[in-house]
Amino acid sequence: MKKLDYHLHSYFSADSEENPRNHVLEAIEHGLEEICFTEHRDFYFPEIDFSLNVAKYFREINRLQVEFKDKITIKIGLEMGIDLRFKSEISEFINSASFDFVIASVHEIDDIEVYDGTDFYLNKSKEEAQKEYLLACLEVVQNFELYNSFGHLDYVARYGAYADKSINFVDFEVILLEILRNLASKGKALEVNTRLFSESKTQQFYSDLLINFKKLGGEFVTLGTDSHVAKRDWAAIDNAREIIKKAGFKELATFSKMKVK
Numbered sequence: 283m284k285k286l287d288y289h290l291h292s293y294f295s296a297d298s299e300e301n302p303r304n305h306v307l308e309a310i311e312h313g314l315e316e317i318c319f320t321e322h323r324d325f326y327f328p329e330i331d332f333s334l335n336v337a338k339y340f341r342e343i344n345r346l347q348v349e350f351k352d353k354i355t356i357k358i359g360l361e362m363g364i365d366l367r368f369k370s371e372i373s374e375f376i377n378s379a380s381f382d383f384v385i386a387s388v389h390e391i392d393d394i395e396v397y398d399g400t401d402f403y404l405n406k407s408k409e410e411a412q413k414e415y416l417l418a419c420l421e422v423v424q425n426f427e428l429y430n431s432f433g434h435l436d437y438v439a440r441y442g443a444y445a446d447k448s449i450n451f452v453d454f455e456v457i458l459l460e461i462l463r464n465l466a467s468k469g470k471a472l473e474v475n476t477r478l479f480s481e482s483k484t485q486q487f488y489s490d491l492l493i494n495f496k497k498l499g500g501e502f503v504t505l506g507t508d509s510h511v512a513k514r515d516w517a518a519i520d521n522a523r524e525i526i527k528k529a530g531f532k533e534l535a536t537f538s539k540m541k542v543k
Contacts, residue, residue: 283523284534286316287514289361289385289433289475289506294339295322296332297510304512306346309354312516316355316536318383319343320506324363325371328395332363336379357537359383361433364422365390373428383537385473385506386429388437391418398441408444409453416457423464430537431471431504435461436478436487448483451490462495471502471535471542474526479518485525492529502535502542 287309292302302319309317321339324332340358347356360381362372376384389395394402396415403411415438423432435458439449451458465472472495478484492503503526507514526534536543 283527283532284316284536285314286318286505286534286536287314287507287509287519288318288359288383288431288504288534288536289320289473289508290317291321291361291508291510292319294319294334294342295510296330297322300511302342303346305509306350306354306356308512308514310350314354316357318357318359318537320359320361320383320385322361322363323375324365324389325368326365326393327363327390328393328400334360340379357382359385359537361385361387362429363387363389364426366422366425369426372426376428380539382539383431384429384540385431385433386422386426387433388415388418388422391415396438396441403442408442408447411442412438412449413454413457416454416461420457420461420464423461423468423470427468429470430540430542431473431502431535432461432465433473433506434475434477434508435491436475436484439478439484439487448481449487450483451487451494458491459494459498462491462500463498466495466498466500469501471504472500473504473506474522475506475508476515476518476522477508479521480515485521488522489525489529492526492531496530503531505534
């Protein structure tokens with residue numbers, strides 16, 4: 283199975299200050315064969331401007347591709363925050379440049395950021411917040427198709443003032459199976475996001491996702507750390523690779539010009 287990271291951010295994303303070169307050096311040091319930068323773009327995000335200077339982004343990563351061509355494969359990707367109100371603008375933006383890979387993610391719902399300390403969790407139980415988030419994800423996979431992999435289905439488990447933030451597959455099985463069925467039928471990839479992989483409950487959640495995705499005919503899995511700094515949890519990547527293998531996937535999906543390789 284390929285050693286790669288298909289979800290990482292640098293100073294081209296509004297929430298990172300990392301130099302992309304540091305990501306490349308770190309990946310080479312730890313034996314990765316391929317990485318894909320997936321810088322943020324959201325058309326609406328409360329209090330943060332997630333615009334992206336595409337021309338500058340491509341120029342800098344192109345230089346790194348040339349400099350390190352004999353050591354590692356570097357792809358240019360995008361993490362697009364999907365808000366269906368901006369469906370046409372999002373599609374136009376994705377089509378405006380030759381991105382290798384696009385992650386579709388949900389970051390905000392009804393103009394409220396799904397993040398620590400926001401009103402999204404106000405007066406909601408953990409189960410209510412997680413259900414609302416997953417239903418928003420389902421709406422996206424049902425109504426938007428210009429992407430390669432669906433990102434961090436456990437995003438809502440990162441935040442919220444709950445003693446136990448973890449998300450359990452069985453609690454939302456009906457919704458999650460419908461999400462996975464849509465991804466599988468449309469030839470989309472499921473992302474395994476290692477951001478919370480230090481927690482055994484996260485590993486179990488992704489194991490359940492992968493096993494059911496495979497049963498439903500899912501073919502493609504991407505692996506990403508969602509790292510906003512060059513240093514990352516390398517043990518989490520190894521654990522994720524093993525969980526992916528155990529679910530029956532022999533290889534990780536990679537992309538060029540939004541086509542699976």
